[in-house]
Amino acid sequence: MRHVISVLVQDHPRVLNRITSLFARRGFNLESLAVGTTHQPGLSRISLVVSGDDRTLEQVEKQLNRLIEVLKVTDHTEPHVERELALVKVHVAGVEERLAVKDIQEAFRARVVDVAQKSLILELTGDSRKVDSFIEALRPYGILEVMRTGAVAMSRGDRVLKVREKKEAV
């Protein structure tokens, strides 16, 4: 099963290293990782996409919690928003292809962010499945490059990822 996990960490040097090293060492399957600062100085937030059975996911959460600089871990099993951004550079040979690609762009509500003689860069935001289908739709035209950010996630409603109660750790 695919899970999206949000992790709130102290933005110390190597904290990302600790997390990726943990995944590698324990053989957890990491599909994507996105990281950024937050509105709180000193805190960063990481989104991980992990696949595994319930037991593995339990270990993922617990092992993350063992890291001293990890403040909070949430497996988004509740209603949540998930988004990924992708840049796709696609080959467009002639007018006909350009129009066809434009149709796809509109259908997916993507944006054209760069236009060149033989290619376009399209920008798409959506959940990972939408990005997958977008890429598949463009594939016949000749994709030159793809860059995806990996999923980021946030719980819907009033739930907030913060260091509220003291987390269990060792």
Next chain:
Amino acid sequence: MKGAEALLRALEREGVEVIFGHPGGAIMPTYDALYDSPIRHILVRHEQGGVHAATAYARASGKVGVVMATSGPGALNLVTGLADAMMDSTPVVAITGNVPRALIGTDAFQEADVTGVTMPITKHNYLVQDVNEIPRVVKEAFHIASTGRPGPVLIDIPKDVQLEEFTGSFDVPLDLPGYKPTLKGHPKQIEKALDALEKAERPVLMVGGGAQHAHAELLAFAEKTGLPVITTLMGLGAFPGNHPLWLGMPGMHGTVAANRAIHHADVILAIGLRFDDRVTGKVSRFAPHAHTIIHVDIDPAEIGKVVRTHIPIVGDSRLVLKELLKGAKALRLAAWWRQLEEWRTRYPLRYKPKPHLQSQEVIRAFHEATGGHAIVTTGVGQHQMFAAQFFPVTRPRSFLTSGGLGTMGVGLPFAIGAKIARPEELVLDFDGDGSFQMTLQELATVVKYGLDVKVVILNNGYLGMVRQWQDLFHAKRYSEVYLADSNPDFARLAEAYGIKGVKVERKEDLRKGVEAVLNTDGPVVAEFKVYQEEGVFPMIPAGGAAEDMIIEHPAEREEVEA
């Protein structure tokens, strides 16, 4: 005050009395400051010896062990010992010098990415970038190392930080928002556990190294309930090895009674252990009749990691046992005990007497001569298992061995650390001829500090444990395990260091040899030339289960259905 002095002040404030270490360029400012410090320094001959000694110091004393080394090669020599301390949950703080900040990342002389290398084998580590951070980092390091599930913490300090002027404060608050160990077990879970035990017909209590500090509560709880007690290799001594409720050690070389008790148990209360594969064998066949496993551990990640757990209790074993004790009742286990007693008397630990001197009888002779009153350390191999089997210790913190990592060579440095922690105790290192040679340079440390440790080498002329596996599972193809053609004369080696050497080669000289060791005032290295082809039994082959237990060598095989 320079950073180096601030570091030592901070260590003094943590109550550090002794540091094991070895100097070098990048840590020299700190060694310079050490010259004026009340902290005692034990100069080892190899950093690995230092970190193992610090580990044993910690385990024997309950305090944090401290080791210090220089950058690059010095720090990298700590790696095995840090991993060992990590696996066996031991509080150690390692301090390493590093190249000056401006040189980090340039492949400078003696530079290594020590925080990177040690990341997966420490509980936490630090690279100190600011001299004024030293007190905070030291405080956090000791707190993290010694609380929750203990473990090693490394502090890497660039040389220029050690030399920089310190202008900070020592009164820093502890602020670790991501680190709050759960100490008290959940009352509902404790109630459930008591309930399950009360309804159990064939319960067992298994304890590991996480219960060493809870020995008093453990004893009271076991005696109150009448539960049979099984101690893992790391748990030896947490419960007295001469107690009628004790069934021995479980797992690969455990007793028949302990392994059968687990196999047939309906309820298992496991405290402070992590179900290592050497304990469980094949997990899917482990404890097949247990409908309830209660697992008490301070590390939530250990619960459910290996075996399915029905009643998890996250907390400190001592506090949880205290709570359990409050609700404990005498359990009616007469029928179960009759069965256990039968297994115990029918299958005691034993060995077939041979005309040669045998490891088991050597260890047993020391046990008899000392009344079991000693701190035992071991190397890794057959002799380690024989020591666990034939030297049942009765007190906590008195069986120091490498459990999780199985590190050959810990015996002598462990003995050094133990002797420094508890100088009044008799310290016996039961070592292998192979293991001993991995760290024997520390004999110089023994001499330098006049440490009265007794090294008992069970010289079987082989990497015996590997040989045993080749014997049983590799068609007797003894690939690269023979040592006898090139072993030194251990007694003469000891004498070269100025240490008394003893050599015993014949069965009839055993008593005399034991006496020579124990009656010597000061360190001894005693070589007992033992039977070369001995096997450790009982044995559950790797990946097997209690039902696969081999009680004696296949040549005289008597397999036992569990």
